[in-house]
Amino acid sequence: MRGGGAPGYLMVVEDIRHWTDRHSKPAGQAIRYVDGVRSALGIEQELRKPPVARGHGDGTMDGVAIPALRFPSWMRCPGCGCLFNQPWRDNASEERPRCAKCPDRRALEQVTWVMVHPDGHLADVPWHFLAHRGTSNPKQRNCRADWKKAHLVLSESQDGSRRISCTQCGSSAPFEHDAKVPYGETRSQPWVAENAELLGEATLATILEVSDTRIHRAVATSALVIPPESRIRRNTVVDRLYGSSEWLRDIGGAKSKLALDGALRRVTRGLGCKMQEVEEAWREIAKGYPLYGQHPTVADLIRSEFSALTTTIPDNLEDEDLVTDHHSTEWREMVANLPAGFHHAEIVVAIDRLVAVRRLKEIQVLKGFTRMDGQRVIPPDIVGESSWLPAIELFGEGIFFTLDEQIIGEWEKLAAVQRRAEQFKKRFAAANLDFQTEVIVSARFLLLHTLSHLLIRQLETVAGYSAASLKERLYCSGSTGGKMAGVLIYVAVPDVAGSLGGLAELATPQRFRRLMTSVFEHADWCSLDPVCGEHEGQGPGLLNRAACHACALIPEPCCVCANLLLDRSFIKGASDRSEEPFPAFLDFVHSCPRES
Numbered sequence: 001m002r003g004g005g006a007p008g009y010l011m012v013v014e015d016i017r018h019w020t021d022r023h024s025k026p027a028g029q030a031i032r033y034v035d036g037v038r039s040a041l042g043i044e045q046e047l048r049k050p051p052v053a054r055g056h057g058d059g060t061m062d063g064v065a066i067p068a069l070r071f072p073s074w075m076r077c078p079g080c081g082c083l084f085n086q087p088w089r090d091n092a093s094e095e096r097p098r099c100a101k102c103p104d105r106r107a108l109e110q111v112t113w114v115m116v117h118p119d120g121h122l123a124d125v126p127w128h129f130l131a132h133r134g135t136s137n138p139k140q141r142n143c144r145a146d147w148k149k150a151h152l153v154l155s156e157s158q159d160g161s162r163r164i165s166c167t168q169c170g171s172s173a174p175f176e177h178d179a180k181v182p183y184g185e186t187r188s189q190p191w192v193a194e195n196a197e198l199l200g201e202a203t204l205a206t207i208l209e210v211s212d213t214r215i216h217r218a219v220a221t222s223a224l225v226i227p228p229e230s231r232i233r234r235n236t237v238v239d240r241l242y243g244s245s246e247w248l249r250d251i252g253g254a255k256s257k258l259a260l261d262g263a264l265r266r267v268t269r270g271l272g273c274k275m276q277e278v279e280e281a282w283r284e285i286a287k288g289y290p291l292y293g294q295h296p297t298v299a300d301l302i303r304s305e306f307s308a309l310t311t312t313i314p315d316n317l318e319d320e321d322l323v324t325d326h327h328s329t330e331w332r333e334m335v336a337n338l339p340a341g342f343h344h345a346e347i348v349v350a351i352d353r354l355v356a357v358r359r360l361k362e363i364q365v366l367k368g369f370t371r372m373d374g375q376r377v378i379p380p381d382i383v384g385e386s387s388w389l390p391a392i393e394l395f396g397e398g399i400f401f402t403l404d405e406q407i408i409g410e411w412e413k414l415a416a417v418q419r420r421a422e423q424f425k426k427r428f429a430a431a432n433l434d435f436q437t438e439v440i441v442s443a444r445f446l447l448l449h450t451l452s453h454l455l456i457r458q459l460e461t462v463a464g465y466s467a468a469s470l471k472e473r474l475y476c477s478g479s480t481g482g483k484m485a486g487v488l489i490y491v492a493v494p495d496v497a498g499s500l501g502g503l504a505e506l507a508t509p510q511r512f513r514r515l516m517t518s519v520f521e522h523a524d525w526c527s528l529d530p531v532c533g534e535h536e537g538q539g540p541g542l543l544n545r546a547a548c549h550a551c552a553l554i555p556e557p558c559c560v561c562a563n564l565l566l567d568r569s570f571i572k573g574a575s576d577r578s579e580e581p582f583p584a585f586l587d588f589v590h591s592c593p594r595e596s
Helices: 035-041 127-132 237-242 245-252 257-271 275-286 298-310 328-337 344-350 405-411 415-431 443-462 509-524 585-591
Strands: 011-013 046-048 068-070 074-076 082-085 113-116 122-124 152-156 162-166 172-175 180-182 204-209 217-224 322-326 351-370 388-403 471-476 485-493
Touching (some): 127 162, 127 172, 237 245, 237 257, 237 275, 298 351, 298 485, 328 344, 328 509, 344 509, 344 585, 388 405, 388 443, 443 471, 443 485, 443 509
Parallel strands (some): 046 388
Antiparallel strands (some): 074 082
């Protein structure tokens, strides 16, 4: 790590322009066979994994590490409160610097405040400026900073209030968290040299503690790898030829039959195979391998994944990146042998497709970040000129199911259901929230989303995974462009071997029926009812109704829309005390006529 990274220091990661090897080339490994993902996510840049270095006991490393430096640059003495700027510069050892002002030479502590601008800028707190801000004394106003001397003191009183003082001129001012200060005109980050002039109040930044989530919010997106790219056979001749830009240029650049034959022979020797295999591989690449002309758009992303999950993949092999077992036929045949009890038949009738996803691969891409909840997305290289984006491969398993389209289509036509969903739609529009996935608020979406959360909570007690490790993907559409009503609950980890293997096993018909029975039973009652069940709105923008931490809320990283747009009433029905009652979903399924 640059800057002499020692244990216990706060660090800031430099932008991806610095993630390079000794030849100034990107150090991360390129992720292959994700052209479909890039196309579906609207990404033109190449995707690369972050570089990883291996350390040795003697302090040396193999490979390239992600560069970082110590930040904030100031340290404070917990005894006298003196502030020191980068005191580690004069401290060659890894021992923490000590205060030169105190008799007992206390170990210095890194300050925990930074200055953040909504346009994406980040800098040290301007301590000297704050100590002299607002003073009318000419001597104090003309006081100049000397970073080699500890002339600033940050003191704290017993009531928790703080003051920043200058021992050179005697100037003093209160120091407050969330204070607004002018940032300056230089647009930079801590690892970029700067000499910013403090401007007027028009460019205000905010002083925050380093633990404040407003300092950095990653803007990421993800997609599943689906056929044809999920079916790539590794280490085949076509795979090895496709992965060599040098061999491709050699063959593609041949201007005559003689030159082409020579290029094919050279590639044949390099691959250690037959020339016929190289010729066949070259023909496949010329046809458009591996996508063969399929280039999904951003609008096609969810629909393409839905199609891949609902379609039986012929000759599916265990080492492919999407491996599914379809149990829909056995699921529907189970109706005749169901036990008497809680809506067993209705649950089977309501769910149309049941698929065990025994292996999947998810690509997560960092598109940038924001600061202070600002609207401006800062690219990973700060300047927006990089030819690549950092991404990671995650491997796992999951459960996928769809609701019967005829049933949910009739259910969402109920006037009371539509009016309740319309309230959510108006509140969502007024809240002006920006989720990392497109959300079209409808009764269908609210039902699927709430059902997904209840299933995740139930899986936490059955599958052996914590709720925080599970994720959801919702496949929902309106009345146009083809209809979807599906939920994928999955776990994905960086290990290529995948996850523990217990989640997909729960997608067998008998186990899934018991699982969903518990889900619908828990939707009927919350320990905070009747308050939760009859609530008119809660959470940001009042975008939750019958949903709370005792029933439907889950850890936010699992949710596609920040634990909002949840309402158990779409599952359990609106009670008679409601102004507009409607039946529970399973009661509606029981009464809904179906085509044979």
